[in-house]
Amino acid sequence: MTAQSSSDMTTAIGGNLPYLRRYARALTGRQDSGDRYAAATLEAILNDPELYDAGLTAKVALFRVFHAIWMSSGMPVEDGGETGLAARAQKHLSRLTENTREALLLHTIEEFPIEEVAQIMQVSTEEAGQYVDTAFLEMRDAISGKIMIIEDEAVIAMDLESIVMDMGHRVTGVARTEAAALDLASSEAPDLILSDIQLADDSSGIDAVNQIIARDGDRPVIFITAFPERLLTGEGPEPAFLISKPYTENQVRSAVSQALFFASTETLIR
Structure with a gap:
């Protein structure tokens, strides 16, 4: 990677980092854990710049690295000894269809088109759309307040x-x-x-x-x-x-x- 391309990648990542933090926090439900995943994404790219696919748009490339790390971690629904609403929330999370929350957040909060959601998650466009539809249905029925x-x-x-x-x-x-x-x-x-x-x-x-x-x-x-x-x-x-x-x-x-x-x-x- 040339010095110029490295500089361009750094600039692109910096511009999209706040939105990666937003996604990670919404995904994990906490600032601290979300920011740790965002930091792990930056560390992974630093250690292996080839993970960042320059053939994709800058934001898609960054989120794609994050998603790979998130998947490799097992998308943890942690049992932190919570009680009350927090415990019930974790119970609901464990029942959701795999990948649906991720697709929903990418498409709605971060406003990625379904085609780009598919690129980030490395699935077909049809499958990404099905994830979003399923998430809406499952979360609609899960909890009210x-x-x-x-x-x-x-x-x-x-x-x-x-x-x-x-x-x-x-x-x-x-x-x-x-x-x-x-x-x-x-x-x-x-x-x-x-x-x-x-x-x-x-x-x-x-x-x-x-x-x-x-x-x-x-x-x-x-x-x-x-x-x-x-x-x-x-x-x-x-x-x-x-x-x-x-x-x-x-x-x-x-x-x-x-x-x-x-x-x-x-x-x-x-």
Whole structure:
């Protein structure tokens, strides 16, 4: 590999690394374990640059190396001695058809076309499509809960509410500010929080979530932001579940299902 091509590969990997972290965190349900898999991917490429297929697009090539490592690890569903929701989440995970979650996240959260999902997973396009369809069906029926929405834009809040209710979940309410979010969480504890970052009156969805968790205990959280790369640096505590604005309905459905599966998420502490 020439110095120029090595430099080009490094630049391409650096540009896509935040999104690999996002995928890995959603796949494992935790920031720490997801980031370890992302780091292992970089180490593998460093040790053997030929693993990175320059004939593919940069993001596909990077994710393909990750997927090979993930598969070789046995795609572990770890028994960490969890109790309550976390234990039930792991039980659900162990019953899912192999490869379905991976395909769903690649297609919805990372927005790879089915053809590129197939390239990453090294299966046929038809098989990749079947994985995604199966994942939607299995996760739809696996778990439901109470969801709290923190969003100051009325149209977006209504859209999110419609999506999660259509999935069979119940919305405890919508809060537009940090103070309103704290009050809403006090009135009925949610199983999951779906939160924007920047709220009305310039208050913070992150601060609201951190206060709710500090007061009421851990619960899964999904943040929605127009600048996801700012929360995917790998430098300190960051969210495990993150949706980019503008989002798609399938992204919301996938993230909500994944977050409820794991029932605990690393939240950004400011």
